[in-house]
Amino acid sequence: MSFNETLKSLIKSKKSHLCIGLDVDKSKLPQSVLSTDEPILTFSQQIIKYTEDITVVYKLNLAFYEALGEKGYRILKDTLSMIPKEILTIADAKRGDIGNSSSKYAEAVFDDLGFDAVTVNPYMGFDSVEPFCANPEKGVFVLVLTSNKGSSDFQQIESANGIPFFLEVARKITEWNGNDNIGMVLGATHPEEIESAVKAAPKLSVLIPGVGNQGGEGSRVKNIFKDNDQSPFIVNSSRGIIYASSGEDYAVKAREVAKELRDELN
Amino acid sequence: MSFNETLKSLIKSKKSHLCIGLDVDKSKLPQSVLSTDEPILTFSQQIIKYTEDITVVYKLNLAFYEALGEKGYRILKDTLSMIPKEILTIADAKRGDIGNSSSKYAEAVFDDLGFDAVTVNPYMGFDSVEPFCANPEKGVFVLVLTSNKGSSDFQQIESANGIPFFLEVARKITEWNGNDNIGMVLGATHPEEIESAVKAAPKLSVLIPGVGNQGGEGSRVKNIFKDNDQSPFIVNSSRGIIYASSGEDYAVKAREVAKELRDELN
Numbered sequence: 001m002s003f004n005e006t007l008k009s010l011i012k013s014k015k016s017h018l019c020i021g022l023d024v025d026k027s028k029l030p031q032s033v034l035s036t037d038e039p040i041l042t043f044s045q046q047i048i049k050y051t052e053d054i055t056v057v058y059k060l061n062l063a064f065y066e067a068l069g070e071k072g073y074r075i076l077k078d079t080l081s082m083i084p085k086e087i088l089t090i091a092d093a094k095r096g097d098i099g100n101s102s103s104k105y106a107e108a109v110f111d112d113l114g115f116d117a118v119t120v121n122p123y124m125g126f127d128s129v130e131p132f133c134a135n136p137e138k139g140v141f142v143l144v145l146t147s148n149k150g151s152s153d154f155q156q157i158e159s160a161n162g163i164p165f166f167l168e169v170a171r172k173i174t175e176w177n178g179n180d181n182i183g184m185v186l187g188a189t190h191p192e193e194i195e196s197a198v199k200a201a202p203k204l205s206v207l208i209p210g211v212g213n214q215g216g217e218g219s220r221v222k223n224i225f226k227d228n229d230q231s232p233f234i235v236n237s238s239r240g241i242i243y244a245s246s247g248e249d250y251a252v253k254a255r256e257v258a259k260e261l262r263d264e265l266n
Numbered sequence: 267m268s269f270n271e272t273l274k275s276l277i278k279s280k281k282s283h284l285c286i287g288l289d290v291d292k293s294k295l296p297q298s299v300l301s302t303d304e305p306i307l308t309f310s311q312q313i314i315k316y317t318e319d320i321t322v323v324y325k326l327n328l329a330f331y332e333a334l335g336e337k338g339y340r341i342l343k344d345t346l347s348m349i350p351k352e353i354l355t356i357a358d359a360k361r362g363d364i365g366n367s368s369s370k371y372a373e374a375v376f377d378d379l380g381f382d383a384v385t386v387n388p389y390m391g392f393d394s395v396e397p398f399c400a401n402p403e404k405g406v407f408v409l410v411l412t413s414n415k416g417s418s419d420f421q422q423i424e425s426a427n428g429i430p431f432f433l434e435v436a437r438k439i440t441e442w443n444g445n446d447n448i449g450m451v452l453g454a455t456h457p458e459e460i461e462s463a464v465k466a467a468p469k470l471s472v473l474i475p476g477v478g479n480q481g482g483e484g485s486r487v488k489n490i491f492k493d494n495d496q497s498p499f500i501v502n503s504s505r506g507i508i509y510a511s512s513g514e515d516y517a518v519k520a521r522e523v524a525k526e527l528r529d530e531l532n
Contacts, residue, residue, distance in 0.1 A: 063361075063368070064370050066374035069374070070340070073338075097327075127414050148390060150393040162426070168423055172420070
């Protein structure tokens, strides 16, 4: 089954559009967690345990593991092994390079680490994205319009066709979706632009970061997709969920906030 | 001293614009190397030994180390430790994410791995690039116009200002160069466009990949910079140098080809 089909059916069966971002920063962990042998693993394990029944995807940001140096790889692998097989995993890696290098990145993320999907940057064009798309079962979320302030610097510049640059990207990547495994990253902080991108690329799945800490609203996102059953969408929250409480009740609070967001999206 | 100043003075003192890309692929190594305990390290060590007196920069492509899985980190660290201190190192990583994630990538590349410079992708805008630029001594080569075929998909689209998108990027990143440590990646396969980008961003350093295997010509590049003493430029060749011979004379041949390219650029 193609990645986009798998995602669609998982959203349906689990009645959830929730993606939880495991951006675990040691400096933000509660005292009891810090006193364990592997604080990041302890914390991740608890978050997963308290949210696995309500989330369809966990998104792991590779930057956080790379910053740990040598031990980062093992912690990443061990975190992945704690996630139940039926839940999808996204490597939030934002990779992209010339073909032979992108092939190596795809090998690292899919074959070695075993992720189900990856985020990629479109700036270098087709041959930089293609190696990630080779296996229809693996998902490829292409950055289209991101949630951060800097998204106005280039993504929203107008092209000579009279449309913003991010729509040029949305249109083009639709042509690359022969394996039905491409998705778009569209920041929740731009609800109107999400609508125009989904119109330009109606058959792609959609990953929406930026709710919670970054200011996007779940209810607004839900409305965009209310009459749309061909674009499977997932909404990611990272810090808003995993750091919902800085105290010892962090896992319970994470579940509460995650459940609220899930319900808001249904 | 700022990174761009350091690069400029190193080019001058060493009389070389050469950057060698260590994209070491195990499937391309000679038999004698494959029979050693650590083929990639053996090969890299020989290439470094035979070229360190003529190159100003080694560029290491992180994709190749990540594809090795757990042992990739150690091989990368050990390779870095073999490079003499006075030679600059670039992490060819093409990273870029929202601010707090880019900070983590900068930590990984500069603080943990100890690289002197990194390649970054501009698509997400200022706040995704800024964390890499915080330390003036560390260089940040921003992708402007890459050497691959896919560079025509987005980088060369015309903007509403009547210029190609990559020139929008070149203009904008000049404004970010307060620490004199930003450079541009400009593919050797586009000589005319290199000229226009350097005109748009005259004070940035320039990293030019794509000579050799990818088809760019060193002599053409040299001419672009012949009356320009404010843009320090380096030209990278990876496969063209390190796989100049597939036989046991690989290191000798690599030196020969590297020397030819160095001389062509002077």
